[in-house]
Amino acid sequence: MSARPPPPAISVRGLRTAFDRQLIHDRLDLEVRAGEILGVVGGSGTGKSVLMRTLLGLNRPYAGSIRLFGIDVTAADDAMRRAVNRRLGVLFQDGALFGSLTVAENIAVPLREHARLPPAAVEEIVALKLAMVGLPQDAARKLPAELSGGMRKRVGLARALALDPELVFLDEPTAGLDPIGAAAFDQLILELNRRLGLTFYMITHDLDSLHAICHRVAVLAEKRVLTIAPIAELRRHDHPWIVEYFGGPRGRAALGGAA
Amino acid sequence: MPGMNEMAWIDTVPLADGLRLAAGGLWTATALGEAAAALERLGPVRGRLEIDLDRIERLDTAGAWLIHRATRRLAAEGTRLDWRRARPDHQALIELVQGLERPVAPRPKPRAWLIAVLNRAGWATAKILRESRIQLGFLGRVVLALARASIQPHRLRWTALAFHLEQTGLNAMPIVALISFLIGVVLAYQGASQLQQFGASIFVVDLVGVSVLREIGILLTAIVVAGRSGSAFTAAIGSMKLREEIDAMRTLGLDPLQVLVVPRVIALVLALPALTFLADCMGLLGGMLMSWIELGIRPFQAMERFQAAVDIRHFWIGMIKAPVFAFLIALVGCFNGLRVKSNAESLGKRTTRAVVEAIFLVIVADAAFSIILQALSL
Numbered sequence: 001m002s003a004r005p006p007p008p009a010i011s012v013r014g015l016r017t018a019f020d021r022q023l024i025h026d027r028l029d030l031e032v033r034a035g036e037i038l039g040v041v042g043g044s045g046t047g048k049s050v051l052m053r054t055l056l057g058l059n060r061p062y063a064g065s066i067r068l069f070g071i072d073v074t075a076a077d078d079a080m081r082r083a084v085n086r087r088l089g090v091l092f093q094d095g096a097l098f099g100s101l102t103v104a105e106n107i108a109v110p111l112r113e114h115a116r117l118p119p120a121a122v123e124e125i126v127a128l129k130l131a132m133v134g135l136p137q138d139a140a141r142k143l144p145a146e147l148s149g150g151m152r153k154r155v156g157l158a159r160a161l162a163l164d165p166e167l168v169f170l171d172e173p174t175a176g177l178d179p180i181g182a183a184a185f186d187q188l189i190l191e192l193n194r195r196l197g198l199t200f201y202m203i204t205h206d207l208d209s210l211h212a213i214c215h216r217v218a219v220l221a222e223k224r225v226l227t228i229a230p231i232a233e234l235r236r237h238d239h240p241w242i243v244e245y246f247g248g249p250r251g252r253a254a255l256g257g258a259a
Numbered sequence: 260m261p262g263m264n265e266m267a268w269i270d271t272v273p274l275a276d277g278l279r280l281a282a283g284g285l286w287t288a289t290a291l292g293e294a295a296a297a298l299e300r301l302g303p304v305r306g307r308l309e310i311d312l313d314r315i316e317r318l319d320t321a322g323a324w325l326i327h328r329a330t331r332r333l334a335a336e337g338t339r340l341d342w343r344r345a346r347p348d349h350q351a352l353i354e355l356v357q358g359l360e361r362p363v364a365p366r367p368k369p370r371a372w373l374i375a376v377l378n379r380a381g382w383a384t385a386k387i388l389r390e391s392r393i394q395l396g397f398l399g400r401v402v403l404a405l406a407r408a409s410i411q412p413h414r415l416r417w418t419a420l421a422f423h424l425e426q427t428g429l430n431a432m433p434i435v436a437l438i439s440f441l442i443g444v445v446l447a448y449q450g451a452s453q454l455q456q457f458g459a460s461i462f463v464v465d466l467v468g469v470s471v472l473r474e475i476g477i478l479l480t481a482i483v484v485a486g487r488s489g490s491a492f493t494a495a496i497g498s499m500k501l502r503e504e505i506d507a508m509r510t511l512g513l514d515p516l517q518v519l520v521v522p523r524v525i526a527l528v529l530a531l532p533a534l535t536f537l538a539d540c541m542g543l544l545g546g547m548l549m550s551w552i553e554l555g556i557r558p559f560q561a562m563e564r565f566q567a568a569v570d571i572r573h574f575w576i577g578m579i580k581a582p583v584f585a586f587l588i589a590l591v592g593c594f595n596g597l598r599v600k601s602n603a604e605s606l607g608k609r610t611t612r613a614v615v616e617a618i619f620l621v622i623v624a625d626a627a628f629s630i631i632l633q634a635l636s637l
Binding site for chain 2: 036053086099104111114115116117121122124126127128129130131138139140141161162163164195196214249
């Protein structure tokens with residue numbers, strides 16, 4: 001049974017979403033392989049966040065099918081959807097931590113809700129997750145408001161990893177971090193991908209992240225996924241937006257740094 | 260939840276010279292359940308221990324951690340681990356979590372309850388004192404800003420003033436009218452049932468007239484306005500504070516007090532007396548209507564009695580409180596808005612607080628008015 005290749009983590013066919021009679025996505029196809037780090041880029045208003053929310057089931061599509069781990073979630077009932085969601089982790093932009101809970105309690109929320117573990121084991125697993133995302137143990141008793149933006153993101157990631165998801169969504173994980181913090185976060189994602197085989201779906205504007213860690217990059221434009229390819233191939237693409245994005249001064253600078 | 264056949268399981272097989280531990284199924288956080296407890300209960304093993312993890316289908320960090328901590332605990336208790344067998348990827352995961360082991364940060368020790376209570380009371384008192392001092396300072400600055408605005412009327416934000424008059428005055432009319440009408444009805448109804456017993460029905464006019472004009476009209480209006488406009492002031496100014504708009508104003512050379520607070524204070528000081536007048540009218544109307552229905556006192560009769568029995572000073576006493584209450588409500592609302600910290604939670608807290616403080620201050624002021632007017636025998 002291990003010889004069979006795993007189904008793609010995400011497989012989207014003919015997706016159509018709309019808000020207020022305004023079409024956001026139309027006939028959108030996307031396939032994310034198990035075990036890859038996919039970068040998702042696109043101009044403002046191309047529906048990067050809407051697509052992520054739709055994949056997470058926070059948004060209902062008008063048409064099309066979404067398969068996560070080979071399971072058709074557009075046709076799934078609530079129980080099935082919850083079961084699939086337990087295999088997903090999400091890091092929202094500012095961490096979306098529960099403000100009234102400490103860091104340790106935040107990370108323990110999914111463990112206490114979905115797993116029956118001895119309390120001491122929960123504490124230790126929380127400590128383990130903190131170590132996994134590179135946070136010091138004394139952060140455990142702090143409240144989210146007492147943390148810096150970069151630390152909040154790490155806690156958010158630790159909470160997303162609480163139940164060992166197979167697929168992790170990241171919404172602009174390096175936005176608002178200083179270059180050192182951003183690079184460290186990139187390395188963390190790369191390490192989790194290598195060591196635990198996690199699949200990452202990462203919305204980002206950070207050209208350095210795209211170069212440093214993404215196996216492939218999906219470009220959202222014209223209401224669909226324009227192309228999905230390793231970054232080296234994207235540079236040869238002739239779509240004006242892609243040329244502008246990677247050929248502009250910032251795009252070239254990031255390339256120069258990576259080369 | 261995974262089915263029973265997919266749960267993690269654990270099995271102990273006694274050996275001639277020790278114990279074999281076999282585990283299988285899904286060793287993932289959500290499927291551990293009983294197996295986790297069973298692993299916890301496992302006591303020290305005499306002799307050698309074999310651990311066979313070969314039949315584990317899936318292992319996650321939680322499962323790996325439990326296996327690691329159990330092995331470590333048993334070793335510490337003197338069990339001799341002979342061998343451990345697992346799939347290579349599972350073995351790698353167990354080694355990974357082993358490498359990430361950190362001591363759990365200790366929980367802070369809770370204080371003795373008496374000390375904790377005293378500690379909290381002390382902090383709360385200090386906070387109230389500090390807050391009162393800052394509020395007093397704010398009062399002074401608002402008075403100065405008002406004085407400056409009255410000396411230089413061209414500095415006043417006329418558009419903002421008109422807008423807030425509409426928001427706090429005009430838009431509050433329906434609710435104030437309705438509530439005071441209903442209270443007039445209730446007062447007359449309650450009064451009627453008591454006064455009828457003495458054959459003194461006509462005195463219901465005195466009762467409704469004096470209480471509405473002197474107390475109920477203004478107090479009710481002030482409470483409605485505190486809930487409606489006081490909280491709106493806090494929410495509006497507070498959300499500007501959250502988005503750093505107040506800081507932006509300061510850097511652009513605008514005084515938030517002049518721009519945000521002064522128009523609101525003036526608007527409310529003008530609007531509340533007008534609303535009180537409306538409330539008086541509606542309260543009397545409600546009372547009159549109920550007296551007619553319940554006691555058969557016809558409107559012209561009631562008006563005659565009203566003119567004869569209820570002195571005009573009661574109306575003025577009600578009206579003179581209005582600007583004072585309005586000033587308190589606006590001051591508390593704006594103050595709490597400006598004190599919002601940079602998180603949404605504090606906005607909610609401050610808004611609640613503005614309403615509670617405003618109503619409290621209005622009632623305290625009303626009591627003060629009663630005492631002063633009593634002393635002046637008015």
